[in-house]
């Protein structure tokens with residue numbers, strides 16, 4: 001053992017930015033550290049927030065639990081609804097539709113994964129039920145039903161896994177109340193200057209338009225795409241992923257509901273991008289994500305409005321973005337979180353999760369004032385791995401298309417993809433195997449559904465799936481379908497569930 005002592009502890013944390021990233025980081029840090037940290041958050045009303053972010057993935061449920069916000073309260077306050085899946089329309093071909101649902105699909109039998117039994121059934125009879133007949137979330141989506149359920153009673157089947165749709169601005173206000181309740185001090189004002197220490201270039205303080213100077217030990221850059229500290233002051237650099245994820249624009253607007261409040265997000269492919277529909281309690285959020293090289297802003301806005309299910313409630317709002325990642329998301333004493341750290345487009349609603357995960361990592365690896373380079377490197381390595389795995393999953397949706405009706409889709413179908421993704425596609429196509437890399441975000445079931453949904457059909461299946469007599473295979477599969485359908489039939493509709501549990505008064 002050496003005789004080193006710890007460096008001085010970090011006492012003053014300064015967060016720049018009050019979007020979802022800023023308030024989530026503030027709330028999580030304040031809850032974890034309590035009065036041991038003094039946390040200041042600076043945000044500028046004049047600049048405002050992106051505030052789109054209405055769809056999430058199941059890990060979001062940990063945030064409420066950690067902060068002590070009950071689920072019904074969270075969903076009432078944020079006008080939330082339940083999300084069981086994303087429905088992808090027209091991605092593989094026009095007219096085609098599949099879902100990426102959050103629950104498990106089927107059951108393993110012995111050593112072979114479920115898909116091998118299902119693949120055998122389809123090979124023997126192409127009209128055999130599709131993969132989604134074995135997914136409780138997919139079946140609940142088809143019936144517009146929902147009930148929380150860990151397991152399917154009296155069976156080994158796992159139950160529902162779900163996430164939320166919510167109004168990001170209202171969710172942000174909830175986080176803010178929670179953070180302020182735990183001692184976070186908010187300052188409204190615009191940061192106009194960042195002072196660096198002469199000897200090592202660490203951030204010493206920020207200066208506001210009012211003249212106030214705020215010093216800190218650790219600075220968290222949640223200032224959005226501009227990356228005021230990480231890029232503006234520290235010139236960290238940005239790695240572009242636009243050659244793989246070419247969409248660079250979005251146009252968004254809320255509308256009235258078309259009727260049913262679906263328990264899933266819809267993502268419908270368009271000429272040069274895709275459009276989302278996200279059901280909230282009081283309205284539907286719509287956004288058209290597109291590549292500005294292939295479609296004009298006016299055309300994109302017209303498509304957005306044409307595909308709304310009800311009348312628009314506001315004029316379309318335009319956003320530009322650049323997919324990629326900061327060269328280092330942690331540089332010196334500055335950690336970038338949210339849009340300041342990078343952006344993978346919203347197709348699988350991963351941004352809020354990536355910031356939640358990064359904030360959790362910051363808690364786990366919280367530094368002292370020595371900012372040990374080994375710690376910083378490890379944080380950067382883990383964050384980058386998570387971003388790259390998420391990126392590859394999204395690229396798969398674009399790459400594995402049979403569409404050739406527009407230059408955009410032809411480009412996607414013929415583009416090169418990262419080596420790891422090419423390997424995975426090859427393995428699945430030839431053998432039906434899907435493996436998860438380390439602690440990656442997306443589950444085997446997620447990969448499986450997108451592979452199959454996008455039309456990648458394996459050439460073979462596991463030999464053990466052939467060992468089962470045909471009658472036993474049919475019985476095994478039929479039993480799962482019956483259990484899934486019975487469980488779904490017993491659920492209330494999504495609308496009934498909302499009414500009973502978290503319907504907002506206005």
Ligand SMILES: Cc1cc2nc3c(=O)[nH]c(=O)nc-3n(C[C@H](O)[C@H](O)[C@H](O)COP(=O)(O)OP(=O)(O)OC[C@H]3O[C@@H](n4cnc5c(N)ncnc54)[C@H](O)[C@@H]3O)c2cc1C
Nearest residue numbers: 017018019020021044050053055191223224338339351352
């Ligand atoms: C088209 C689109 C769709 C999306 N959909 C989803 C989705 O469905 N699900 C999901 O999880 N995520 C989604 N996202 C991502 C999500 O919107 C963001 O992750 C989220 O809004 C967090 O943003 P942020 O807090 O990093 O930045 P912002 O919301 O941009 O906030 C930046 C903050 O920094 C402050 N600031 C900036 N400069 C200064 C300054 N000089 N002085 C003081 N304050 C300053 C601003 O006032 C603001 O408070 C989407 C993003 C886009 C672009």
